[in-house]
Amino acid sequence: MSEFRYCKLEKEWRIFAPERLKRPNDLHNKKEIHPGELIHDKCPFDMGKEEFTPNEITRISQDGEWQCRVVPNLYNALSINVQPKSQRDGFFEKFTGFGAHEVVIETPFHDKQIWDYDYNDLLNYFTIIQQRVISLKKDNRFAYLSIFKNQGENAGASMSHSHSQIIALPFLPKNMKEENAYKKAYYEEHKRALLDDLVYEELEHGKNIISQNSEFVLYCPYASEFAFEAKIVSKKKLSSLSEFSRSDLSSLSDIVNEFFTAYYKALGEVPFNMIIKNAPYEEYTESTKNYFRFNIEIKPRIYKQAGFELDSEIPINVMLPEEATKIYKETK
Ligand SMILES: [Zn+2]
Known part of the structure; x- marks a missing residue:
C-alpha cells in the first residue's frame, strides 16, 4: 500500500x-x-x-x-x-x-x-x-x-x-501550486496569459520557432532546460484538453505528428519525457482560460543531469535552442 x-x-x-x-x-x-x-x-x-x-x-x-x-x-x-x-x-x-x-x-x-x-x-x-x-x-x-x-x-x-x-x-503538487499562483497574478496585472506573452515574444524573436499552424506553435524555448527541448502551445484560449473541439484535436495531432517526424530524423530513437499540461482541476473555472494555456513539453534525455542540478536546480544545457531549432528544421 x-x-x-x-x-x-x-x-x-x-x-x-x-x-x-x-x-x-x-x-x-x-x-x-x-x-x-x-x-x-x-x-x-x-x-x-x-x-x-x-x-x-x-x-x-x-x-x-x-x-x-x-x-x-x-x-x-x-x-x-x-x-x-x-x-x-x-x-x-x-x-x-x-x-x-x-x-x-x-x-x-x-x-x-x-x-x-x-x-x-x-x-x-x-x-x-x-x-x-x-x-x-x-x-x-x-x-x-x-x-x-x-x-x-x-x-x-x-x-x-x-x-x-x-x-x-488529491492535491496540487508544490510546483503547480506556485506556477498557477504566478500565472494568475500575471493575468491580474497584465490582463494577458503569461504563456501567450511568451509565445508572442518567441514569435517576434523568431529564431526558435520550428513550426506553427492556425492553432498551435511549436518551438524550442529560449531558456530550455534540456538539449533539444521543445514546446507546443495553444494559440487559442484553451487551458485544458477538456475544452478541445474535434478540430482543435485535429490541429494538435497534425503538429505533434510533424514534430516527431522531425525528432526522429534529427535525433533517432533518443529517449524523452513528454508532459501534457492541462490547467489543474483545483480552482478550475470558466476564467481559467484567461491565465492558463494548454501546452505540451518534450524533454529529450540525451545528457544526464547530476549533482549541480540537484543542488542548485540550475540546469546546464549544452545545446542552444536556436541551434536545436535549425537542426529540427533541416529535417523538413
Ligand atoms: Zn507489446
Missing part, C-alpha cells in the same frame, strides 16, 4: 510506493534475452493479450479492432480504492495513497513508436486522453492530473511497448 509523506524541510509531498519495485522491465532485461527469443511474447499491451491487463477503462476501436485503450496501472503508485485521509505519525504527517494511476496503451503493435504514428494514431491518442481528462474531472476529490509519456529507459520507461500514464492527485 502506498502513501504520501510530507517533507517539512522542502514543504512538499512525496509518494512512497514499494509495489512499483515489482513492475516488469523488458527494457532493462533486454540484454539478457537469448537470440531468437521474442520479448513481446510476454507483452500484456499487445493485441490479443487484453486478458493480462486489469479491467479496461475505455478504448477506441476502428473496424472492430482497438486502436488504443486505457487500463488501470497494475503497479500503481496510487489507488482509487482507498479513502483520502490525512494522518498524524508522531512528529510527522502522512496521507493515504489515494489517487488514480492509469496506463494509456497507445497502439496494439509492440514495435510501433510515437515517431511511427500517423495523424490518425495521434488523433486517437489525444481523443482517448481527452476522455480521461473529462471523466476524472467528475470526481471532485482530484485536484490535479499529471499526464506524461516516458520514452526509453533513460526517460524512466520500463516497458518498451508505447504507452503513456495518467496520475490523478
Whole structure:
C-alpha cells in the first residue's frame, strides 16, 4: 500500500510506493534475452493479450479492432480504492495513497513508436486522453492530473511497448501550486496569459520557432532546460484538453505528428519525457482560460543531469535552442 509523506524541510509531498519495485522491465532485461527469443511474447499491451491487463477503462476501436485503450496501472503508485485521509505519525504527517494511476496503451503493435504514428494514431491518442481528462474531472476529490509519456529507459520507461500514464492527485503538487499562483497574478496585472506573452515574444524573436499552424506553435524555448527541448502551445484560449473541439484535436495531432517526424530524423530513437499540461482541476473555472494555456513539453534525455542540478536546480544545457531549432528544421 502506498502513501504520501510530507517533507517539512522542502514543504512538499512525496509518494512512497514499494509495489512499483515489482513492475516488469523488458527494457532493462533486454540484454539478457537469448537470440531468437521474442520479448513481446510476454507483452500484456499487445493485441490479443487484453486478458493480462486489469479491467479496461475505455478504448477506441476502428473496424472492430482497438486502436488504443486505457487500463488501470497494475503497479500503481496510487489507488482509487482507498479513502483520502490525512494522518498524524508522531512528529510527522502522512496521507493515504489515494489517487488514480492509469496506463494509456497507445497502439496494439509492440514495435510501433510515437515517431511511427500517423495523424490518425495521434488523433486517437489525444481523443482517448481527452476522455480521461473529462471523466476524472467528475470526481471532485482530484485536484490535479499529471499526464506524461516516458520514452526509453533513460526517460524512466520500463516497458518498451508505447504507452503513456495518467496520475490523478488529491492535491496540487508544490510546483503547480506556485506556477498557477504566478500565472494568475500575471493575468491580474497584465490582463494577458503569461504563456501567450511568451509565445508572442518567441514569435517576434523568431529564431526558435520550428513550426506553427492556425492553432498551435511549436518551438524550442529560449531558456530550455534540456538539449533539444521543445514546446507546443495553444494559440487559442484553451487551458485544458477538456475544452478541445474535434478540430482543435485535429490541429494538435497534425503538429505533434510533424514534430516527431522531425525528432526522429534529427535525433533517432533518443529517449524523452513528454508532459501534457492541462490547467489543474483545483480552482478550475470558466476564467481559467484567461491565465492558463494548454501546452505540451518534450524533454529529450540525451545528457544526464547530476549533482549541480540537484543542488542548485540550475540546469546546464549544452545545446542552444536556436541551434536545436535549425537542426529540427533541416529535417523538413
Ligand atoms: Zn507489446
